[in-house]
Amino acid sequence: MKHVVLIGPMASGKSSIGRHLAALLGREFIDTDSMIVAKHGPITQIFDQLGESTFRQLEESAVAEAIRETKPAVISLGGGAIISPRNRALLENQTVILLMTDLETVLSRANLEKRPLLRDDPEAWNRILEERMPLYQAAADVTFDTGKLPRELLAQRIADWLRR
Ligand code: S3P
Numbered sequence: 001m002k003h004v005v006l007i008g009p010m011a012s013g014k015s016s017i018g019r020h021l022a023a024l025l026g027r028e029f030i031d032t033d034s035m036i037v038a039k040h041g042p043i044t045q046i047f048d049q050l051g052e053s054t055f056r057q058l059e060e061s062a063v064a065e066a067i068r069e070t071k072p073a074v075i076s077l078g079g080g081a082i083i084s085p086r087n088r089a090l091l092e093n094q095t096v097i098l099l100m101t102d103l104e105t106v107l108s109r110a111n112l113e114k115r116p117l118l119r120d121d122p123e124a125w126n127r128i129l130e131e132r133m134p135l136y137q138a139a140a141d142v143t144f145d146t147g148k149l150p151r152e153l154l155a156q157r158i159a160d161w162l163r164r
Helices: 014-025 032-040 043-050 052-068 085-091 103-109 124-139 151-162
Strands: 004-007 030-031 073-074 095-100 142-145
Touching: 004 014, 004 043, 014 030, 030 032, 030 124, 032 043, 032 052, 032 073, 043 052, 052 085, 085 103, 085 124, 124 142, 142 151
Parallel strands: 004 073, 004 095, 030 073, 095 142
Antiparallel strands: none
């Protein structure tokens, strides 16, 4: 059986929806950002002290480790994981779900301080999404808009889609 992998832009709800979805499916939940933080400290600190390219290397290792997990899990990736060809290749054999939202929703509920690419320039969210959108779409089996509905309900809709 395949992993369910959640991809999509920063602050689109990948972690919270992933946690609910994993509970509904009775699977382990793995969050690659959390794996990196547990091993190397806060993401802002990694960006500030080691730079984005080191973060991307740590991210590739975390994604590879998560996908290697033998029991099918729900895995949520950081928004930028899709820019790595290695990560994209690992997604090819998994069920990939794109979680989409919009800038207005992100600004109203996200913790931008924890996101080095947004903390000084929240509007960068749109520009970054524009660059990555073709990669997200090419990798995804299905897309869910996470803007309006409660996280629990969205997780339920995704679980229904998976059982279709
Ligand atoms: C990033 C997204 C973040 C985190 C890092 C970089 C990105 O994860 O990996 O700040 O480049 O889009 P979220 O998608 O959970 O915000």
